[in-house]
Amino acid sequence: MAIYVSQLIGKTVYDPRNTPLGRCTDVLVHENGHAAPVVCAIEMRLPDRKEQLVPAQQIAWLAPAIILSNPTPSEYLPQGTELSLRRHVLDRQIVDLEGHQLVRVNDAQLVRRDDGRYLLTSVAVGGASLLRRLGLERVSTLSQRVLGTAVPDRFIPWSQVAAVQPDAPIRLRVTRNKLEQLNAADMADIVEELDRPSSVALLEMLDDEVLADAIAEVEDELQPALLAALPDDRAAGVLAAMDPDDAADLLSALEEEERQEYLARMESEDQQAVGRLLAYPEDTAGGIMTNEFTAVPANLTVAEVLEHLRTSPQAREDETMYYIHVTDEAGHLEGIVSLRDVVMADPSARLSEIMQPAPVTVGLLTSQIEVAQLVAKYNLLEVPVVDDEGVLQGIVTVDDAIDAVIPTAWKKRLPRFF
Amino acid sequence: MKLKNTLSRAARRALLFVSVLGPGLITASADNDAPGIATYSMVGSRYGYSFLWIIVWVTVGEVVVQEMAARMGATTGKGLTDLIRERFGLRLTFLVLVGLVLANLGTTASQLAGIAAAAELFGVSRYIAVPIAAVAIYLLVTHGTYNRVEKVLIALSMFSVTYIASAILLKPDWGAVLRQAIVPQVHFDTQYLLAVLATVGTTITPWAAVYMQASIADKGVDMEHFGHTRLDVMFGAAVGNVVSAFIIICTAASLFARGIVVETAEQAALALAPVAGQWAEVLFGVGLMGASMLAASVLPLATTYAVCEVMGWARGLNLRRADARAFYGLFGGMIGLSGAVVLIPGIELFPLMWLSQVANSLLLPLVLVLMILLANSKPIMGRWRNRGLTNAIAAVTAVLVSIASLALLAGA
Numbered sequence A: 001m002a003i004y005v006s007q008l009i010g011k012t013v014y015d016p017r018n019t020p021l022g023r024c025t026d027v028l029v030h031e032n033g034h035a036a037p038v039v040c041a042i043e044m045r046l047p048d049r050k051e052q053l054v055p056a057q058q059i060a061w062l063a064p065a066i067i068l069s070n071p072t073p074s075e076y077l078p079q080g081t082e083l084s085l086r087r088h089v090l091d092r093q094i095v096d097l098e099g100h101q102l103v104r105v106n107d108a109q110l111v112r113r114d115d116g117r118y119l120l121t122s123v124a125v126g127g128a129s130l131l132r133r134l135g136l137e138r139v140s141t142l143s144q145r146v147l148g149t150a151v152p153d154r155f156i157p158w159s160q161v162a163a164v165q166p167d168a169p170i171r172l173r174v175t176r177n178k179l180e181q182l183n184a185a186d187m188a189d190i191v192e193e194l195d196r197p198s199s200v201a202l203l204e205m206l207d208d209e210v211l212a213d214a215i216a217e218v219e220d221e222l223q224p225a226l227l228a229a230l231p232d233d234r235a236a237g238v239l240a241a242m243d244p245d246d247a248a249d250l251l252s253a254l255e256e257e258e259r260q261e262y263l264a265r266m267e268s269e270d271q272q273a274v275g276r277l278l279a280y281p282e283d284t285a286g287g288i289m290t291n292e293f294t295a296v297p298a299n300l301t302v303a304e305v306l307e308h309l310r311t312s313p314q315a316r317e318d319e320t321m322y323y324i325h326v327t328d329e330a331g332h333l334e335g336i337v338s339l340r341d342v343v344m345a346d347p348s349a350r351l352s353e354i355m356q357p358a359p360v361t362v363g364l365l366t367s368q369i370e371v372a373q374l375v376a377k378y379n380l381l382e383v384p385v386v387d388d389e390g391v392l393q394g395i396v397t398v399d400d401a402i403d404a405v406i407p408t409a410w411k412k413r414l415p416r417f418f
Numbered sequence B: 001m002k003l004k005n006t007l008s009r010a011a012r013r014a015l016l017f018v019s020v021l022g023p024g025l026i027t028a029s030a031d032n033d034a035p036g037i038a039t040y041s042m043v044g045s046r047y048g049y050s051f052l053w054i055i056v057w058v059t060v061g062e063v064v065v066q067e068m069a070a071r072m073g074a075t076t077g078k079g080l081t082d083l084i085r086e087r088f089g090l091r092l093t094f095l096v097l098v099g100l101v102l103a104n105l106g107t108t109a110s111q112l113a114g115i116a117a118a119a120e121l122f123g124v125s126r127y128i129a130v131p132i133a134a135v136a137i138y139l140l141v142t143h144g145t146y147n148r149v150e151k152v153l154i155a156l157s158m159f160s161v162t163y164i165a166s167a168i169l170l171k172p173d174w175g176a177v178l179r180q181a182i183v184p185q186v187h188f189d190t191q192y193l194l195a196v197l198a199t200v201g202t203t204i205t206p207w208a209a210v211y212m213q214a215s216i217a218d219k220g221v222d223m224e225h226f227g228h229t230r231l232d233v234m235f236g237a238a239v240g241n242v243v244s245a246f247i248i249i250c251t252a253a254s255l256f257a258r259g260i261v262v263e264t265a266e267q268a269a270l271a272l273a274p275v276a277g278q279w280a281e282v283l284f285g286v287g288l289m290g291a292s293m294l295a296a297s298v299l300p301l302a303t304t305y306a307v308c309e310v311m312g313w314a315r316g317l318n319l320r321r322a323d324a325r326a327f328y329g330l331f332g333g334m335i336g337l338s339g340a341v342v343l344i345p346g347i348e349l350f351p352l353m354w355l356s357q358v359a360n361s362l363l364l365p366l367v368l369v370l371m372i373l374l375a376n377s378k379p380i381m382g383r384w385r386n387r388g389l390t391n392a393i394a395a396v397t398a399v400l401v402s403i404a405s406l407a408l409l410a411g412a
Helices: A085-089 A127-133 A137-147 A169-179 A184-193 A196-204 A208-217 A220-229 A232-241 A244-252 A256-265 A268-278 A302-311 A313-317 A339-344 A368-378 A398-402 B002-020 B023-030 B034-076 B080-088 B090-121 B126-143 B146-169 B174-182 B190-203 B206-219 B223-254 B265-276 B278-311 B324-343 B350-376 B378-384 B388-411
Strands: A012-014 A020-030 A039-045 A051-055 A059-061 A066-068 A082-084 A093-096 A101-104 A107-112 A118-124 A155-157 A161-163 A323-327 A333-338 A382-386 A392-397
Touching: A020 A051, A020 A085, A039 A082, A039 A118, A082 A085, A101 A184, A107 A127, A127 A137, A127 B090, A161 A169, A184 A196, A184 A208, A184 A220, A196 A208, A196 A220, A208 A220, A208 A232, A208 A244, A220 A232, A220 A244, A232 A244, A232 A256, A232 A268, A244 A256, A244 A268, A256 A268, A302 A313, A302 A339, A323 A339, A323 A382, A323 A392, A333 A339, A333 A382, A368 A382, A368 A398, A392 A398, B023 B034, B023 B146, B023 B206, B023 B223, B023 B278, B034 B080, B034 B090, B034 B174, B034 B190, B034 B206, B034 B223, B034 B265, B034 B278, B034 B350, B034 B378, B034 B388, B080 B090, B080 B206, B080 B278, B080 B350, B090 B126, B090 B206, B090 B265, B090 B278, B090 B324, B090 B350, B126 B146, B126 B278, B126 B324, B146 B223, B146 B278, B190 B223, B190 B350, B190 B388, B206 B278, B206 B350, B223 B265, B223 B278, B265 B278, B278 B324, B350 B378, B350 B388
Parallel strands: A012 A066
Antiparallel strands: A012 A020, A020 A039, A020 A082, A039 A051, A059 A066, A093 A101, A093 A161, A107 A118, A118 A155, A323 A333, A382 A392
């Protein structure tokens, strides 16, 4: 039978002879990354108002009454991995990893294992658990009788939730492992909804790469504040890990002074890449392009190209690599060839033979809308951006292009009120 | 050249100052809403300038309470009801929420009644004005981004300048005004006590604290940049209460001098016309309209926000979630219901207002006490917790409000 933590709190704790010892004030579990953490102690308030932690080994039963197996229970020594269910879980916001959203916990459910230990199996976030805690179960019964449907409850298994309270580094590690299941866009949604101290604590425990992806997905207006909340060296690391176009977007929203400060912290290579992008207005191809792309000379054979891609640091930086760009020594774009065509071609073929000469290109100041229209018209995955001399300056990938037509603000159409 | 630099710096500073105005100005201006104007008109016509000194002290109380709310928002990033649930549990929070919804439903209805009254002063039927206003408010709040909504709200708050204009038109005896604003004069009768309580109750409100804390939390203001917010709180409270004082001056100079006592805002406007000329009536009506629109937007918003936050429902951020329906349903429901009630022919609004007044008087002391406890909690506020003076003023406010509320309930 399931036991609800909310019903344990305030209950009298009895010794084996049914003498009341005190009242239960909290339940502690070992948060060690297991799917169902074990209850390791309960907190009990004694009649003299002192608090005592009773180790789980000395608890005979939690339900229907809390009975200890030892009339003089010893004191439990905390090890730093405990999660206090009342203080850290009940009534708190936690991340629901299944539903990719924040939920508020109404109750936590314990189950007795065969060996007499109790496990935390799930948290309740639905309406029924809310009513139960308010002592209004009868509303649910009434609804059952009148409407034919009871107020639903919703349980989320503990393995699918992550607590995001900003404390205790050991527990945060468990949380981080869980949160890494989320993709960047879902993580961004959660960060947007979470209160600032918790969202910063959450972001800080991610590594630079994951953090960079998550911040890039967050609403534009929120990005500078999150960046500012990070320690300076982390912020610089994150900017370096971001795609240069995303980093440039973020930096362009900052005050000139801050922008220079962050730029100065970046390595010269990243600094140049981002600095170049910052020179173009935000709603032009130059403003949304990335300068991480792969370019190779035309005279290579397919086999040489593949070898080059594996070893070239430039290729390593290219996150999408839908196309290989063929350029001459001065950087003029001569043609493009899709990665598919390279892979499928005869290894001895020259790149100049299989490339598509004179691809669709845009100028640095072409408007973002126009780029989006070209992408839609020609079904492109990316558009090369060239300057007046025809020198390849960067590429606009399809996701950045369509942001003009379907901006992030539209995807989350509803406004943020406060 | 040097002068030019100085000027441009001054201009930039002025611009910065305007740009930090926000929730402080909005909540303080919304205090001069329909019930607020009614209260000030009543006390002005009944007690004259001798009520002004109370406004000065209410301002101090308001600044302390709102600053506390703002500071909690900046430190924790959480809303007030959220903190209450995490610290004091679900049952107490539920009680606060029920009180908040009841109180604000009644007050929102008074705002729409205020809009109806203002419209009728200009000869527009309430059956046209109220539905248009209700739809306009719903669309404004649900279809704008917060920045835009805030700008419209601040523009609405500017309507209250009309009271200052009306007061100046009336040429009051400024010496007497100043003297009586400083020198306390106390009457000891139930009427007076009720008037003081009503004044406090329309200025220091649970919803204003909720709105303040939520907007600061969601703007992501941190304690490093809290100076601007503190300025906004103080400036807003000062402006809001200067306007309240001018409403009192208006009615004191015109009505109190002639022995006319009024009970509502529209009575005040109508009574002003023969004494002060047509302009004062028009200005009074415009101010009533603006403040009622402002309050009718932010009251249901603050309430809805608080409910959704506590229940863990999406706060209208994300269309994909069916839960956002709760946000819109509640917000639209409060405005729609309030509007519908006002439009029932021959409706007696008094019982509804009385209910909301009772809910407010019970809720305010409770919320103040919870706020003081939260703002003193070390785990929650860390080094930003309350200092001695803040605590002292907040405690005195809470005690006075509690006594006055109990007296009111006992009297009723």
